[in-house]
Every structure is written in structure tokens, then in C-alpha cells.
Amino acid sequence: MIHYQLLTSHQEIVAKSHLITTAGSPLANALPSLLMQEMSAQAETGELADTTFHCAPLARLTIVPQSDWQDTLTDTLVNHLRPLLAAPRSEHVVLDCSYSPHLVVVRKAVRFIFNLAHNLDDLGLKKTTNRLRVTQLSLYCHEEQKPSLEALIREEHAIAYGMIAARRLADIPSEQCTPQFVVDEAQRLCADFQSLRCEVLDEQAIVEQGLGLLHAVGKGSARPPRLLAIHYDGVKEGPVRSYVGKGITFDTGGLWLKEGAGMYTMKYDMCGAANVLGLMLTIATLALPVRVMGVLALAENAIGPNAMQPGNVARACNGLTVEINNTDAEGRLVLADAIAWASQRHAHTRYIIDMATLTGAVVKALGYELSGLMTQDENLRQALTQAGEQSGDEVWSLPLDARLKKQTDSAIADLCNTPGNNAAISASAAWLLHHFCPQSIPWAHLDVSGTALWRESGKSVASGRPIPLLLRHLLNDLR
Incomplete structure (x- = not known):
């Protein structure tokens, strides 16, 4: 993990570091030079100013336009940092917060920098040469900013620890x-x-x-299914907050076979489960005073002599039966069993939140920046929406009500796993899932098909979302 510290004097900035600041900031004004003046003038026109020449004792100087430090919507600051830090010129990055930038923008930037501690080369599957990497992040600030920034950077460091664990697992x-x-x-x-x-x-x-849905999905593979529950007891008593993750370690589509292009990224169909693990590690790192359970529903959806067939009927652990009319809609099956199983484990469950790379339809509806939120609990909807705005890991609510009932009707079973008319795919999946959580327990479903991966230059890697959202929601809930 990347180390961090807070600085309150420009004299503490080490030589050969990479300073990222903005025109007119107290720090920029404390480092007068002709170069600084010229670059500041460029930044004031709305352009990024960056140089590695004649900026000694710094290794690199970057001046970001002031407006970009306030942009919470389009991640302009992080988009500037991404190419700059892909091949860093210094191990030590100094982020100037003395201009009072928007805290959500700082959160996203700090989170991004901490996540540089992992990349695909670290899996050891490719010949690589040693290259410079960021090992230290400093936030420069005023004394009065220290309390809020200390809390921010501590949280983001723990979040990044969980995100990196989840990303690494998903990338394998x-x-x-x-x-x-x-x-x-x-x-x-x-x-x-x-x-x-x-x-x-x-x-x-x-x-x-009796987890017949999880069994149905996993029985076609030579790599059998597992259900993993991770328990965290930060206090001895109190309600349990539960998180459930879809963990399809590879999805061929089963007998409803995917085409090759659609199958290429299906090792990432377990990002929901990986992110539950990452969230649990973050919670433990922060030693939060709470009881939490994370449930990972793990299976490989493969083709084999025992693979589930379209038209099969399987029974979940809560007794409901599901007609499997599409074997490529397996994620909602394993989630349904895991949600039902989680709901039965504790006398008092405060809420259950599940997360899954469930439907391509949510990407068509919301794109790659927003996770789809579906719930019938208005308090949970509002709390998750607010936490998304505060963390910069946002959600957008989709409808979930009885108008979707026909989408899961079956002539032979209590439910079917996909609508025959191919409509409202994301909401229909959530409507199926809601049957597996008792009405007495608030429940929300997060479809992270668009956000669980980071896409750049035609390649996809795990992003670690929605761990920031869920940690912020949990912290708010503990207040």
C-alpha cells in the first residue's frame, strides 16, 4: 500500500517530488518563480499546465485549473492524473489541498492514487521491467483543514486496501x-x-x-460451488448489516451459450463477491463498532453433463421454486439463494444489500459511471443515494414495483428467472430477487455491471466499485 502524510509547511515538501496544485493557491504563492507564474497563467485559461523541466527541486510540477478541483461530476482532476501517473516521474506525490477544493474531488483523487498500488503487472503473468511507482502521497493543507483531511485520508486508505484486494482477485x-x-x-x-x-x-x-438455486448453477462445473460467509463482530451485540455478492467465477452462459465476444470478460462476473470481501477487509481495517456479515455466492456457470437445462425447476432455501428458462441468467439464481440464506441467519438484520454484475441492460440504461439501485425501501434508497453523492461512487434508482410481476410469472413454478418478452431486464431481475428477502428486512439491489470494471483503450480491469459507496453508507448509518 502507498504511505501517506499531511503537510502544513511548504518546507516539508521533499525534493524530487511531484507537486499537483492550482493557480492562486497559498502553496503556489509560497513558491514564487517565473515558471510558476507562466504555468499559472496557462492554468487560468482552463488548460492543464505540466512540466518536468526547470522545476527543481521538484521532479514534476502540475497546475490544474481551479474549476477542475470543484468538478464532482465528470472526474476532470482524476482524468488529468491518470496519464500523468501512469508513468510517474517521482515516487512521492504532493496534492495541494490548501485552496479548499471540493472534498468529494479530493476523495476521488486520493482514492485513485492509493489504487495505483495495484496493476495487472503485479499478477506476475507478464514479463515486465522495473519501473518507477508512487509509494508516498502527501496532502498539503492549512492547520484548520487537518482534522477533516486526516479523517478523509484514513478512510480512503482503508477503502483502497479493500478495493485493491477485490481488484486483484477479480483480475486473476x-x-x-x-x-x-x-x-x-x-x-x-x-x-x-x-x-x-x-x-x-x-x-x-x-x-x-437447501440452496437449490446455487447448486443448480454450480453443478455443471468440475469446479464445485461454494458459499462463503465472512463475519465481523466489532461489537458483541446489535443488529447485523449484511452484504451479498454474486460470485460467478466464469460465465459461459451454460447451455444458453454466450458468443465469444460476450464471454471474453466473464472472469469478472464475480466482482460482486470480490467487492463484498474487499468491503469486509475495509471495515476490519477501520475497526468499526458494528456487526456485519458478507456472503459470497460462488459458482462457475459451465457446460457439462450435469449442467442445468432450460425448463428445469430448482428450489431455493426459503422454499420458493424457480423455473430456469435461461441458463445465462444464473447470477440472480445464486443471489436469490444467498439473500434468503443471509436473511435467516440472525435474529435482527438491519438491512441486506446485494451487489452483482447482473445485466448488460443496466449499462444501456445508465452507462459506465452510475450503478443501478433497485429497492422498495425509501429510507435505504435515500441513504444510498446520499452516500453515493458524498463518496463520488454514485447510484441511480430504477423502478421496482408490482408492475413487474408478469415478468417473473411461471406456469410450472413460483417464479421464472427471466421475462419472456426481454423487457425491463434489470428491474425484472430485481423483482425476482425481492421475493427472497423477507419484508421485515430492508433490502436493496445494486447492479454494478457498468461500474465494476474500469474501461480504457479497449481493455477492462476491475474497478473496486461500489466499495466506496457502501463504506460511506455504513459510516453514515452508524452516526
């Missing part, structure tokens, strides 16, 4: 990242925290406990 190829591998990695990571304990259901226990 599926031939290695099987359901059992996810369990092993989770147990290894959780072993660093006495407050975390893991409970594992193997394929036999899954059948014995």
Missing part, C-alpha cells in the same frame, strides 16, 4: 480463480484480522441446507 484468470480459490484467498486475507471469521459451505453442505 478464471482457470486459477475458482470458487475454492476465492475461499482460500478470503481466508488468507481475513486471517490478518482477529475480528473476521470465515464460514464455508461446500457442495454437500449447499445441498443439505
Whole structure:
């Protein structure tokens, strides 16, 4: 992980660091030079000013237009930093916060820099040469800014720790990242925290406990399914907050086979589960006074002699039966069983939030910047929406009511897993899922198909979202 500190004097800035500031900031004014004046004038026109020449004792000087430090919507500051730090000129980055930028913008920038601690080269699957990497982040600020920035950077460091764990796991190829591998990695990571304990259901226990939907999805693979529950007890008593993640370690579509192009990124169909693990690690890192359970529903949706067939009917652990009329709609099946299982575990569950790369339809509706939120609980809807705005990891609400009932009607079972008319795919999936959480427990579904991956230059990598959203929501809920 990248180390961090707060600075309150420009004399504390180490030589050969990369300073990122803005025209007119107190720090910029404290470092007068002809170069600074020229670059500031350029930044005041709305253009980024950046140089690695004649800026000693700095290794690099970047002046970002003031308006970009206030842009919470389009991530202009992070978009500036991305190419600058792809091949950094210094191990030490100094982010100037003395101009009082918008705190959400600072959060996003700090989060981005901390996440530089992981990239695909770290998986060891590609020959690489040693290159310079950022190892230290400093925030320059006034004394009166320190309390708020200290809390911000501590939270973001913990969030990034969880995001990196989730991203790394999701980036691993599926031939290695099987359901059992996810369990092993989770147990290894959780072993660093006495407050975390893991409970594992193997394929036999899954059948014995009646998780027929999870079993149906996983039984076609030579790599059997698992249900992993991670328990965190930051206090001895109190309600449990539960998070459920879809963990399809690879999705062929089953007998409803995907085309090749659609299958290429399907190792990332377990991002929901990976992010539940990352969130649990973040919570443990911050030692929050709360009880939490994270449930990872893990399976590989494969083709084999025992693969589920269109028209099969499976029974969930809450007794409901589901007609499987599309084997490529497997994520909602494993989620449904996991939600029902989680709802039965504790006498008092404050809420259940599930997350999944569930439907391509949500990407068509909301694009790649917003996660889809579906819930019938207005308090939970408002709280998650607010947390998204505060964290910069935003959601957008889609409808979820009885008008969707026909989309999950089945002639042979209680429900079917996909609508026959191919309409309202994202909301229909959520309508199916809501049957598996008792009405007494507030529940929300996050479809992160658009946000769980970061896409750049035609390539996709795991993003770690929505961990920032969920951590902010939890912190707000604890107030």
C-alpha cells in the first residue's frame, strides 16, 4: 500500500517530488518563480499546465485549473492524473489541498492514487521491467483543514486496501480463480484480522441446507460451488448489516451459450463477491463498532453433463421454486439463494444489500459511471443515494414495483428467472430477487455491471466499485 502524510509547511515538501496544485493557491504563492507564474497563467485559461523541466527541486510540477478541483461530476482532476501517473516521474506525490477544493474531488483523487498500488503487472503473468511507482502521497493543507483531511485520508486508505484486494482477485484468470480459490484467498486475507471469521459451505453442505438455486448453477462445473460467509463482530451485540455478492467465477452462459465476444470478460462476473470481501477487509481495517456479515455466492456457470437445462425447476432455501428458462441468467439464481440464506441467519438484520454484475441492460440504461439501485425501501434508497453523492461512487434508482410481476410469472413454478418478452431486464431481475428477502428486512439491489470494471483503450480491469459507496453508507448509518 502507498504511505501517506499531511503537510502544513511548504518546507516539508521533499525534493524530487511531484507537486499537483492550482493557480492562486497559498502553496503556489509560497513558491514564487517565473515558471510558476507562466504555468499559472496557462492554468487560468482552463488548460492543464505540466512540466518536468526547470522545476527543481521538484521532479514534476502540475497546475490544474481551479474549476477542475470543484468538478464532482465528470472526474476532470482524476482524468488529468491518470496519464500523468501512469508513468510517474517521482515516487512521492504532493496534492495541494490548501485552496479548499471540493472534498468529494479530493476523495476521488486520493482514492485513485492509493489504487495505483495495484496493476495487472503485479499478477506476475507478464514479463515486465522495473519501473518507477508512487509509494508516498502527501496532502498539503492549512492547520484548520487537518482534522477533516486526516479523517478523509484514513478512510480512503482503508477503502483502497479493500478495493485493491477485490481488484486483484477479480483480475486473476478464471482457470486459477475458482470458487475454492476465492475461499482460500478470503481466508488468507481475513486471517490478518482477529475480528473476521470465515464460514464455508461446500457442495454437500449447499445441498443439505437447501440452496437449490446455487447448486443448480454450480453443478455443471468440475469446479464445485461454494458459499462463503465472512463475519465481523466489532461489537458483541446489535443488529447485523449484511452484504451479498454474486460470485460467478466464469460465465459461459451454460447451455444458453454466450458468443465469444460476450464471454471474453466473464472472469469478472464475480466482482460482486470480490467487492463484498474487499468491503469486509475495509471495515476490519477501520475497526468499526458494528456487526456485519458478507456472503459470497460462488459458482462457475459451465457446460457439462450435469449442467442445468432450460425448463428445469430448482428450489431455493426459503422454499420458493424457480423455473430456469435461461441458463445465462444464473447470477440472480445464486443471489436469490444467498439473500434468503443471509436473511435467516440472525435474529435482527438491519438491512441486506446485494451487489452483482447482473445485466448488460443496466449499462444501456445508465452507462459506465452510475450503478443501478433497485429497492422498495425509501429510507435505504435515500441513504444510498446520499452516500453515493458524498463518496463520488454514485447510484441511480430504477423502478421496482408490482408492475413487474408478469415478468417473473411461471406456469410450472413460483417464479421464472427471466421475462419472456426481454423487457425491463434489470428491474425484472430485481423483482425476482425481492421475493427472497423477507419484508421485515430492508433490502436493496445494486447492479454494478457498468461500474465494476474500469474501461480504457479497449481493455477492462476491475474497478473496486461500489466499495466506496457502501463504506460511506455504513459510516453514515452508524452516526
